[in-house]
Amino acid sequence: MRYTKIGRTDINASVVALGTWAMAGDSNWGSSDDKESIEVIHRAIDLGINLIDTAPAYGFGHSEEVLGQALAGKRDKVFVSTKCGLRWDADSGYVQMERDGVVLRRVLTPDSIRLEVERSLKNLKTDYIDIYITHWQTMSGFDPAIAVTMQTLLELKKAGKIRGIGIANVTADQIKEYAAQGQLDLVQNKYSMLDRDAQKDILQLCADKGVTFQPYSPLERGILAGKITADTQVTGRARAANKWYLPENRAKVLAMLDKMRPLCGKYQCSLSALVVAWTAAQSPNINVLCGSRHLAQIQENADGGNVPLDPADIRAMDNCLNTVLA
Ligand SMILES: NC(=O)c1ccc[n+]([C@@H]2O[C@H](COP(=O)([O-])OP(=O)(O)OC[C@H]3O[C@@H](n4cnc5c(N)ncnc54)[C@H](OP(=O)(O)O)[C@@H]3O)[C@@H](O)[C@H]2O)c1
Numbered sequence: 412m413r414y415t416k417i418g419r420t421d422i423n424a425s426v427v428a429l430g431t432w433a434m435a436g437d438s439n440w441g442s443s444d445d446k447e448s449i450e451v452i453h454r455a456i457d458l459g460i461n462l463i464d465t466a467p468a469y470g471f472g473h474s475e476e477v478l479g480q481a482l483a484g485k486r487d488k489v490f491v492s493t494k495c496g497l498r499w500d501a502d503s504g505y506v507q508m509e510r511d512g513v514v515l516r517r518v519l520t521p522d523s524i525r526l527e528v529e530r531s532l533k534n535l536k537t538d539y540i541d542i543y544i545t546h547w548q549t550m551s552g553f554d555p556a557i558a559v560t561m562q563t564l565l566e567l568k569k570a571g572k573i574r575g576i577g578i579a580n581v582t583a584d585q586i587k588e589y590a591a592q593g594q595l596d597l598v599q600n601k602y603s604m605l606d607r608d609a610q611k612d613i614l615q616l617c618a619d620k621g622v623t624f625q626p627y628s629p630l631e632r633g634i635l636a637g638k639i640t641a642d643t644q645v646t647g648r649a650r651a652a653n654k655w656y657l658p659e660n661r662a663k664v665l666a667m668l669d670k671m672r673p674l675c676g677k678y679q680c681s682l683s684a685l686v687v688a689w690t691a692a693q694s695p696n697i698n699v700l701c702g703s704r705h706l707a708q709i710q711e712n713a714d715g716g717n718v719p720l721d722p723a724d725i726r727a728m729d730n731c732l733n734t735v736l737a
Contacts, residue, residue: 412459412716413691415698417623418596420575422490422541426691427716428462429455429709430627430702432649434477435470438511439649443704445477451709452481456488458713464599464625464700466494466546467531468515475534482536491535492542492577492597495519495527496549505550510648517547520555521563528572542597543567544577548585557585561592577625583616590620599700602626604635604686604732605655605664607693614694625698629690631655634664636683636708641665663735670731678718683708687715689728 413426429452436443452463465474475493482489496519497507504516532538545560567573577597578589589595598617602610603626610626617624630636632650639645645656655664668682675685683701690699699716703709720728 412713414461415623415696417462417490417542417575417698419594419621420542420596422462422575422596424462424490424623424698425460425716426698427460427687427713428464428492428625428698428700429460429712430700431463431465431474431478431704432469433702433704435474437470437473439647440704441647445480447706448477448704449481451704451706452478453485454706455703455709455713456485458709459716460709460713461488462490462492462541462698464492464627465535466497466544467527467534468494468497468499468546471499471511471513472530472534475531479534479536486537490541491537492544492599493531493535493540494544494546494579495524495531496546498523498527505553507547517549517553519545519549519560521559524560524563524567528567532572539571540573542575542577543573544579544597544599547580548578557588558592561589561595565593579627581613583613586613586616586620586622590622595620595622597623597625597698599625599627601628602690603629603631604689604728605631605735608736614697618694618696621696623696623698624694625700626690627700629699629701630683630686630712631664632702634661635668635686636711637668637681639665667731667735670734671728674724674728677724678720680714680718681711683711684714684718685720685728687712688718688720689725691715692720692725 433440434448499513504518507515575596579599701712
């Protein structure tokens, strides 16, 4: 496994990180087995993965609680990122969506952040969070300004409750605004082989500012791992909302993956590891955040941190991609 520093922190993180969204067991991904989730987290640590991402919104605290249980006696082996800014118990703030009988709102006011950090520390059974991330950003017309949010995060850092600051689902302008206020360490945006063009400038901006870029959903929620066939019935909101699962797009993606598959033989790796390795190769300051909730998956995804792709093979994969994205 390769390790790189997150932003300007002293956090030396594995280039493949583990995401725990699907471990929430909510309507986004369908039910999960907590015992298996904990085994996956332990296996990830054994495989050299030392950065694990969660959020209160994943199962309304459930994902954080599962991670907290898994970390008993292992806290010093792992860097934990969790998030703030998506509340299901607030009565003001921009409405992100309604799901599972609640209204999710974007709230990044100082009081709300201070409340959320304490709840997360409790769920995770820890007294510090390694990287604290604003999950979704305040919309124009709603308080507070980014400068106020960032000042609150910097205060939490000074108090020792968080070690690094991250932001998610952001534009280039928002990155610049946060970074103008103080040390920003990580940007977590959606990025995959199939969804890369919108992030091209952001990748460069992060590199210029010394901020780690952490792509989420790099496997496009499983289709790039070879898990999905033309006949797979898609359930759960996480996939239902993804355009690559529509029959005509799915056929193109599956044809593209068939063209890439021979490289799995060359590198003796799974398709998923190949895709993770391609993603990790896109910039020196990338940290690839993959979701896994089954033991076989975490093994394959961790392998992606060990596949030394030749530049010629990266170009060959880009050529396959162009057939789908054209
Ligand atoms: N900041 C944000 O707004 C945001 C948004 C989304 C995600 N995230 C974070 O990013 C993490 C990763 O993103 P993601 O979970 O959306 O997507 P992903 O990593 O692209 O896909 C994860 C899913 O793909 C399937 N999968 C993974 N590895 C596989 C393998 N080797 N073989 C077969 N199937 C495999 C699994 O589906 P099954 O579980 O169904 O088997 C898994 O749950 C999340 O867990 C979360 O921590 C952040």
